[in-house]
Amino acid sequence: MRTPLSSAPSGNAKTDAAWSASIRLFHWLVAALIFIQFALGWLAVGWALSPTKINLFVWHKSVGMLILALVVARLLNRLARLTPPLPADTPAWERAAARWSHTLLYVLMVAMPLTGWAINSAAGIPFRIFWQLPLPALMAPDKHTADIVALVHFALGIAFVALLILHIGAALRHHFVKRNDVLRRMLPSRRLVK
């Protein structure tokens, strides 16, 4: 059971309160999309100029726009709901680290598609999401801007990889070192705990 942010958490806000099924589905869906996205981006950039390269880019851009839509929806959803609390014995520095790393993950999940969108606009490349829906340009074509935003996109990508390593490492630490419920309550197999 979720409680709205406005009201105080009731007695059910135990340390083992799980994420709802829809949030867990969202987490693993976006996680999978992000890994696919890194693979597509990596392949598309390295591929020799050919229809395959262009199609890889269309997939990369389309998946990026899909992630952007999902993350924006999730952010709106998150504003209206409480997140399951961390275990009571979690030290303050870990709570701060969790809050900051999760905020940064959201920032990057929005910034990556937005900078990608900007590159596509500045490069003046016509693009339809999944070959269907035309994406309007954010700015007029300009080679210099495209080069700069591409660099930003790449740098953010590296920061994202570092943050994902931290995120996965922290989850594994909760599970194998601290032996608490933090990872398990996000796993898809886990039944929703009251």
Add this chain to the structure above:
Amino acid sequence: MKSLACLLAVLACSAPGFSLAAEWKMDPANSRLEFTATFEKTPAPGLFKEFDTRLDFDPAKPAGGRLDVTIRVASADMASADINKAIAGAEWFDFVRHQQAEFHSTDIRQAPAQAGSYVARGVLTLKGVQQPVEVPFRWSEAADGVMMQGEFTVKRSPFGIGTGEWTATDVIGPEVAVKFRVRLRKAS
């Protein structure tokens, strides 16, 4: 007296407005040759910056006319350094081996039911391939010359423009629209 009549006849024949086949030369500064390919079903425009048109043509008697166009293929510009580099390659225009494209008409005739419109049939040589092409054009006279303009479509595959993986037409479409606006002056 007889010689005067002859002189008058010559003068009359050379007077403006008297239709006779004339040699026309292109004014490059006021002429454009554009082409539009498609990328992901969206127009991808370009132009040939250097080309020349020579015309031997009488609008009243188009049948005897002749149209010759030469295009420096390497002057193609698609307004993007990356694309310009790509189209220079062997899979596309192959600038190194095929520097010039040519059109030579074999026959010019009036377009049916359209005053001032004509069709030049001929052969286009591009990337070493010859293909029959019909070039429709409108002819409009102005004080200081003539404007000749028209557009037509060619398929890229017969010319081998876009080989290998590019033969597929899902990313780069099969047809290219060609549009020209040529300013002509009478050759003296």
